[in-house]
Amino acid sequence: MYERRNDMRRAVHPNAFRLLRLRHIPAAIWLACMALGSAAVQAQGSIEDIGTPNGKGESSAYGVSADGSVVVGYAHATGDTAYRAFRWTNGVMTDLGTLGGTFSEASGVSANGAVVVGYAGTTGDTAYRAFRWTNGTMTDLGTLGGAYSDASGVSADGSVVVGQSWLAGDMAFHAFRWENGVMAGLGTLGGDDSRAYAVSADGAVVVGESAIAGVMAWHAFRWENGVMADLGTLGGTDSVAFATSADGSVVVGEAAISGDMAWHAFRWENGAMTDLGTLGGTDSVAFAASADGSVVVGRAAITGDTDERAFRWTQADGMQSVEDWLRAAGVAVAGDITYGAYATNSDGSVVVGGLTNDQAFIARVGSAGSGLVSLADVQASLAGTASGGAMALSTAGTLLHGAHSRPLARRVGAGQTTFWLAGDWGKDDHGSRSGDLGLAEAGFGRNFGLAQVQVSLGRTWAKQDQALNGRAKVDGTYLLAEALIPVSGKLWTTVGAYLHRSEADLKRAYLNAGTVDASKGRPDVDTWGLRARLDWDGAYQVAGSSLSPYVDLSYSRARLEAYTETGGGFPAHFDRRKEKATELRLGAHAAKPLDNGVDLIGTLEAAHRFEKKGARTSGQMVGLFGFSLDGEKNRQNWLRAGIGLEGRLAGGRASLTLNATSRGETPSYWLAGGWQKTF
Secondary structure, eight states: OTTTTTOSSOSSOTTHHHHHHHTOOOHHHHHHHHTTOOTTSOOOOEEOOOOOTTSOSEEEEEEEOTTSOEEEEEEEOTTOOSOEEEEEETTEEEEOOOBEEEEEEEEEEOTTSOOEEEEEEEGGGSOEEEEEEETTEEEEOOOBEEEEEEEEEEOTTSOEEEEEEEETTSSOEEEEEEETTEEEEOOOBEEEEEEEEEEOTTSOEEEEEEEESSSSOEEEEEEETTEEEEOOOBEEEEEEEEEEOTTSSEEEEEEEETTSSOEEEEEEETTEEEEOOOBEEEEEEEEEEOTTSOOEEEEEEEGGGSOEEEEEEETTTEEEEHHHHHHHTTOOOOSOOEEEEEEEOTTSOEEEEEETTSOEEEEEOSTTOOEEEEHHHHHHHHHHHTTHHHHHHHHHHHIIIIITSOGGGGOOOTTOEEEEEEEEEEEEOSTTOOEEEEEEEEEEEEEOSSOEEEEEEEEEEEEEEEGGGEEEEEEEEEEEEEEEEEEETTEEEEEEEEEEEEEEEEEEEEEETTEEEEEEEOOEEEEEEEEEEEEETTOEEETTEEEEEEEEEEEEEEEEOOEEOBSSSSOEEEOOEEEEEEEEEEEEEEEEEOGGGOEEEEEEEEEEEOOSBOOOEEEEETTSOEEEEOOOBOOOEEEEEEEEEEEEETTEEEEEEEEEESSSSSOSEEEEEEEEEEO
16 A cells, blocks of 8 residues: 555655554445445445446456446556546546646545545655645645645535645654645544544535543544544544444444454444444454434454454444345345355345455345345346347348348249248357347248349247256347349349247346345347348359359348346346347359259358447446446357258258358358248
């Protein structure tokens, strides 16, 4: 921490004490906490990787706006030595700059996201100063006479900033409150130093810790109307306040108990500090409170001090581990896996924090659902369930390039009519996918001389298996029309269009408190597409085989309608999602006559998809936060090969072909069959 902050004056930055108590909470857990915003507002945050300036390096989030649309913190690109404050919104990370130096860090943001506070290096990195950033301008808030200051909190409207600053001579630092361009020192409780950590929503109440007179000790304080009040201890020497309720009437933190052999979480109200106890072990600490202060969350040691657990405290139930809170609400909890709780929403019904494996968790009890999930599990399940539109496109690709991959094979003479039955069945196992798909159709066509016009009506089905026995199924009906048009000599063009209407059956599975749970949805999926193709029929004769080169351009678009899941502890609402695929194919068909009127047929093709990645998936975890997940990168280039037989059967002509692809957003392999009768 000392090196990153470039602080050559002091081995430990004022915020270091707070951060050490938080024990280096992982960035993912900070993001979970940020999803709730301030205790005063039930924010709608989001699960989204905010990245770094060049896509490499590291970033950490320290604050979020009330609606979750703005995130602030620090980031640096790989190769850079200096950290820079950022403001992230709508997928764009903005460098907030510095105060003339090379480094900066943002630690808080106003409710509407317009005001950002933190600290930044001055010219030559000789010092750092608290800053307030708004409308693209970073303002130096000054100091209380010394060289250094740091802002740690901001009021809901951004008008009040709190933190700590060195005094003249840089021998002591005091908590400050900044408003209307004036930084006011809040004094101390008689000792030399003080620090402010948090401020109430209206900016009237400031809490933190201060050295007291006469002894080497620090006490939690609450400042209001110019008076810094000592909140006392739980019988020991020290205490510290980390957070406050929305109106500042309730303060939470930790304090030493009698004998100074342990620290306990406390809740202070109306002049009295209450010991919240532990979970059977020695220590506990409170990190946050609900808007009215009736719910407190934090971390506490269990019996024997063998581990620590996230806790939730209320007057009625006392201190409970988050797991026991869920069990009391009827949730089946497989085991105790939490480590600490770091934030709660306005009414205390949602708790976020960290698991023993350093993953972030969200736990809740309420009408929208109850349970506990990790952010990593939620993100994976959300991304997997968003595959309905992509599956519809994959099925459409099989329609055009499976059952209709050789349009000239259905060509008949002028004035003739043809009827056919066709189908495809295959596996879709490229990459991490695991599923199958198929289609069956009946078609009718007539050659009018200038063109052969034909229409097909068919059914499709597709299924993808997902983690924890989840699934994504899409079944539908399509109508395809196309025309085979002679151009010149052996050149033929095919133009066509199709409409595919289907319904998805989506089961999103996830671990809820260690037990498999699932939420389900059945959205509609509509797909349409266009195709233009040029065939050079029998262009070459090689070793008794006829080779027919072709070029094929297709465009397909799928729309997965918005839907809200039902069932499970964590249902989600998914916004409407659109997928598209523009594909260019170059290839050749080959046919070699065998005995008894049977031909050996084959295809070799190279394909390119122009879209680099799929569509974003966005929505809302019901009652919690929004999400916006980037689309998966597409495998843009692949090869297809096919081999089969074609010959007379039952008064018509039949074909059977096995196809395979090298990779891509396309089936791995499939069997295409058909029978055609000409009248």
